[in-house]
Amino acid sequence: MGKRVLLYGALLAAGTLLLQWLDYQRLVRSHIGDLYIFLIAGGFLALGVWLGVRGIARPAPRAFDGNPQAVAALGLSPRELEVLDELLAGRSNQEIADKLGVSLNTVKTHVARLLEKLRAKRRGDAVARARELGIVK
Amino acid sequence: MGKRVLLYGALLAAGTLLLQWLDYQRLVRSHIGDLYIFLIAGGFLALGVWLGVRGIARPAPRAFDGNPQAVAALGLSPRELEVLDELLAGRSNQEIADKLGVSLNTVKTHVARLLEKLRAKRRGDAVARARELGIVK
């Protein structure tokens, strides 16, 4: 997969150079122009990464897990299941917040509800319970 | 959350407009310049999205199994393994202390060493790591 990154980057670079050459006189006349381009590229790259991480990558992973019956019985919401997955991975509240694109407080709320519904006192408890109940593999 | 996307976009747009204004004479002289910028922005945006999706959505490749003795490789002591089992069960340090008949401080020491050896920052991390490494089922 690393190859495709490089390929993509190479194509982009090639296109950029081509356009730059075509428009050479106007655009490379000053360094300010270059800086401008650089900022645009960097800004949109960052925006893209951000969007990709939270906008695109989020809905996908929540396909399914083992036991819909147990989930329904416990009344776990979809969002709570996402948080549960993160707990399974041993992540901190802050990390979960960043990954899901919500605030720390929101994560704490979700976790608190998970603890209630799973009748667990700690997040580690919740993980153990979830495994027992077959909610996760 | 949609608000933050808009906010981000708005800030970026504002910055862009500012720079464009500052560099007005040079860059807005022709439409070709605009097209150039647009392509750069779009290209890097796409690249960013792609990278973001790839970077996050990939599931960690399971290394090796080895419930046999990857333990030896990590240098885990017998007592540490006992504590690890308790961590698996989602118990608190105090509960572990009571169960193993040692003081809270001792448990904390064992847990701290486990975190080091498993290269984990949190106990939940340690649990996830232990599973990856096949130390436990």
Add this chain to the structure above:
DNA sequence: GCGGCAATCCCCCGAAAGGATGATTTGCGT
């Protein structure tokens, strides 16, 4: 007998987690 190591315990202190509540927004069903 000395060095190393596992196991035990202690203290301090900042960071993370958890409990209790309240509030707002949005979508959904009647």
Add this chain to the structure above:
DNA sequence: ACGCAAATCATCCTTTCGGGGGATTGCCGC
């Protein structure tokens, strides 16, 4: 239109964790 549940963010407060130290005991190997 109204009520409800889910999701979001918040504040205050307590408990638990985790990271620095440091220290003692007992065992094993050389």
